[in-house]
Amino acid sequence: HQMRVATRRLRAMLRAARPVLLPDWAASLHGELSWLGQALGPARDLDVQIAYFTEAAAGLDARDRTLLVSLETQLRSQREQVHQVLLTELNSARYVELIRRLQQAAHDPAMVDSPLTLHDLASQEFKKLRRAVRQLKTSPGDAALHEVRIKTKRARYAAELALWSAGKPASRFIKRARAVQDLLGTYQDALQAEVNLRVFLKAATTVRAGFVIGRLVERQRARRDTGRKELRFLMKRLLKQGKSSWG
Numbered sequence: 001h002q003m004r005v006a007t008r009r010l011r012a013m014l015r016a017a018r019p020v021l022l023p024d025w026a027a028s029l030h031g032e033l034s035w036l037g038q039a040l041g042p043a044r045d046l047d048v049q050i051a052y053f054t055e056a057a058a059g060l061d062a063r064d065r066t067l068l069v070s071l072e073t074q075l076r077s078q079r080e081q082v083h084q085v086l087l088t089e090l091n092s093a094r095y096v097e098l099i100r101r102l103q104q105a106a107h108d109p110a111m112v113d114s115p116l117t118l119h120d121l122a123s124q125e126f127k128k129l130r131r132a133v134r135q136l137k138t139s140p141g142d143a144a145l146h147e148v149r150i151k152t153k154r155a156r157y158a159a160e161l162a163l164w165s166a167g168k169p170a171s172r173f174i175k176r177a178r179a180v181q182d183l184l185g186t187y188q189d190a191l192q193a194e195v196n197l198r199v200f201l202k203a204a205t206t207v208r209a210g211f212v213i214g215r216l217v218e219r220q221r222a223r224r225d226t227g228r229k230e231l232r233f234l235m236k237r238l239l240k241q242g243k244s245s246w247g
């Protein structure tokens with residue numbers, strides 16, 4: 001999980017800092033980090049789903065708990081498969097070369113002359129986020145919310161770049177962005193949980209199994225509904241703080 005977060009943060013910072021980096025150098029490094037992120041993603045996503053269903057099973061009756069144990073078993077089997085794929089990638093020459101490039105980049109980034117400051121870069125990412133939020137409809141779709149989640153991450157990581165110079169205003173913005181990011185992450189997890197449940201439903205052989213899965217699907221929708229309601233408040237605070245921090 002920490003490796004995936006670090007990879008995302010690096011990608012976001014490279015994206016935000018493009019105006020002050022050598023284009024080809026930044027694009028090449030960003031592309032390799034995207035490859036690594038794609039390799040890490042499936043295993044981490046399954047970790048989240050397994051943890052959720054393990055907790056959910058604990059709250060069910062013993063006879064219904066067995067049903068979720070079967071689902072967990074399937075997910076763990078998938079997790080083992082993607083884990084082996086991931087290990088292959090992490091033992092590849094491509095990964096070793098990426099680590100070498102990152103070590104070099106930390107000491108000698110390919111910078112170009114630019115009048116832009118880190119504050120300017122953070123401000124640009126915030127404005128992209130604000131535009132995405134303003135484009136949301138009264139009842140935004142899942143894809144639109146996912147886009148806001150991505151823009152929030154990018155704005156947060158760009159703010160981290162400017163933290164040393166922007167001080168407390170940037171720190172407060174980062175805190176607000178993290179809250180929105182976590183909420184939308186939970187929303188996305190609920191979406192994926194429903195997908196897994198519906199796939200599992202197709203293999204259900206009893207009425208009771210269908211009933212239990214149906215209840216759990218309703219629970220995912222309730223999680224998303226709660227998230228939508230909380231998002232309005234959190235997003236309002238984030239945009240207000242962003243205006244104060246970045247103008």
